[in-house]
Amino acid sequence: MKIARIPIVDRTNGWSAHLPPRTPRPSLNKDVAVDWVVLGAGYAGLAAARRLAQNCPDQHIGLIDAGAAGENASGRNSGFAIDLPHNVGSSLDELEGSHRFMRLARFSIDQLQDIVRTHNIDCDWSLDGRYHAAVSQRGVKTVLEPYAKELEALGEPFEWLDADAVRAKVGSDHFTAAVFTPGGALMNPAALTRGLADTLPENVTLFEHSPVISANFQNGVHLTTAHGSLRGPKMILAANGYSEQFGFYPNRFLHLAAHGSLTRRLTESEQQAYGVDAPWGLTPANAFAGITMRYTNDRRILIRQGLGYCPSQKVTPATQQRVKRTHKQLFDARFPMLPNVEIEHTWSGIVCLSQNSAPAFGQIAPNIWTAACQNAVGVSKGTFAGTLAADLATEQDNPLIADMFSLGEPSALPPRPFLDLGVRTRFAWELWRNRDEA
Template sequence: MKINRLPKDDKTNGWSAILPGRTARPPLAGDVTADWIVLGAGYAGLAAARRLAQNCPDQHIVLLDAGQAGENASGRNSGFAIDLPHNVGSSLDELEGSHRFMRLARMAIDHLEEAVKTHDIACDWSRDGKYHTAVSPRGTRDVLEPFVKELEALNEPFTWIDGADLKAKLGSDHFTAAVYTPGCVLMNPAALTRGLADTLPENVTLFENSPVTEAQFENGVTFTTPGGTVRTPKLIMAANGFSEQFGFFPRRFLHLVAHASLSRRLTETEQRAYGVAAPWGLTPVNAFAGITMRYTNDNRILIRQGLSYCPSQRVSAAEQAAVKRRHKKLFDQRFPMLPEVEMEHTWSGIVCLSRNGAPGFGQLAPNIWSAVCQNAVGVTKGTFGGILAADMATGHDNPLIADMKSLGEPEQLPPRPFLDLGVRTRFQWELWANRHEA
């Protein structure tokens, strides 16, 4: 089977650009045999490889990635390890589903935090929590107030903040109200991904810059790269949306692109004008019209805005330039006291979603398991998906596997071009219907 579409690093990721240089692991060279292949060194693949190494200490695991750790989608997100479901329902079944998700997400956060502390990974890991924010009274009424009732039903801590108190927290009067929840962790995602890749157990071999160009699934698994081949009896697929190229989950995944910009560091004078000392992160009540933002430990401001359908999984330089201009305008609207601050880095990341929000998890064949499709919550969903795929593959009895299975399976999508028309129409409707949250 020829692999026709490969990941492409356009070297724009701002999170990695502000870090010290890193030497990548050597690419695959020659013919290698091992006990396991894990494909994809994002959160799912890193977690799966680490767990396999723990469960099978006498076996050799190969972790294969088309690019470099921290430069793929896992290193390009906004740096939120989210512990709560985005949409909480009020029925008993929906609340129990929320409890299951929280068990999974908090297990993932604990797993990552242990790795960060054990290996002293410098990634600005901090349990700062997050603000779920509304711009308009309608957003407050329709989303934040029901969210509060559901958090109360879940017995989850929160703080309601509005008015001058919210402006003091965020340094902007653009937002009407927010619900603060303390369980979210903020970090530099590229630094976290790099650190996880550089501290793998000894029985894991990571090959970077090793795109798979051909795959065979007879008598085990054989992957061919430009430099060689790797053969193993067992595979954990963690290549997210690119798993389609290998024949898995056909017509199950939507490919979207999200855009982000990171400002230069604020000067001391600008920090005083801004007037906020503590780092923060916020998510909007509507992901289409609203903006995800952060104020980082090193005094930068992140804006992530712009979500669009991208079946090609490619973004042009012209599109990124337009995004940078738009993000600067949005920045100026929210922080008029910082007119000279420019967007130092602008980049894009590909997001894999399923129609019903379900992951691509489980056993696909007698020797193949998967942990893909994190539905835009990659840090936690990728991590717990990888851990549980490894436990399932090695026969380890983990009660959280049942929680993972309860999330369902990706639904089939309509054929193209009907899919393209439907998705783009839905996006335009979401933007128009929620324009009050822009």
């Protein structure tokens, strides 16, 4: 089959712009045979390749990606490894589901932290927790208070912060309240992805800048690029939203564009005016209208806002310029003490969701397994999905596989153009209904 759409990677990613130069691994320029093919070198593919190498030390794993490590969606997120579900229910079944998710997420965070420390990956990895904040009293009542009660039911530690306490922690008086949870991690996601790619076991060969233009799944797996091919008897498909291009999960994935911006570094005098020293991460009570923010170790402020329906999986430069202007306005409203701080980088990343928030995981053909559709929590979800897909494919006895299957599978979507109309209408309604959280 011909591949109709491949990722388009620009050079706008602010997370990687300040990193030291890196030489990507060579592209696929000849015919290569391996024991295992892993398609996609994001968090899921990197985790799957690493686990396959551990489970099958005498076998050769070929990992192939259309771009360079850290430059695709995996290096463009907000840099949170989240250990808690965004929305926790209060019934016993929902609470048990939350416990299963937390087991998976904490398994992946522990695994990533071990790799970071073992290989001295310089990615600003820190266990600084997360503030989940509301702007309006309505957000406090409908999101934060129920969230706090459910954290109590789960036995999870948290701290309730009023407006003054939030201001002291994040340097902005824009928020009415927040719930702080100490778990999870913050990092530079581009640096983390680079580090994971550059420390793969010796029996993994990574091919970067190698977009697949055709695929054949008869008599094994045969992927063709412009200058070579990759063959193997078995494959783990970890191409996230692009997995549907290979004939799997048709009409199951929603493609969204998320936009982020990083300021330039604060000067010494600006940092003193700002008044906050410690790095922090904040997620909004409402993901549609609210803003995700970070204060980094090198004194930059991240603004991530603007989640749009993007079935083409492409974002134009004009859209990014418009987003940059919007982000500057949002920054000025939240940090009026920093009027001269400019936005230095604005970029976009393509997010894959399912209608029912379920992952694409499991065996999808006699010789193909998948770890895709991370539902906007790629660092932790991608890592545990890829690891467990490798364990499933190599018949390892891992009890977390049952937890993974308990998350369900993506439900079918309405056909286009009805889907487009429905998604855009839902987005407009969510933005209007939650406008007080902007």
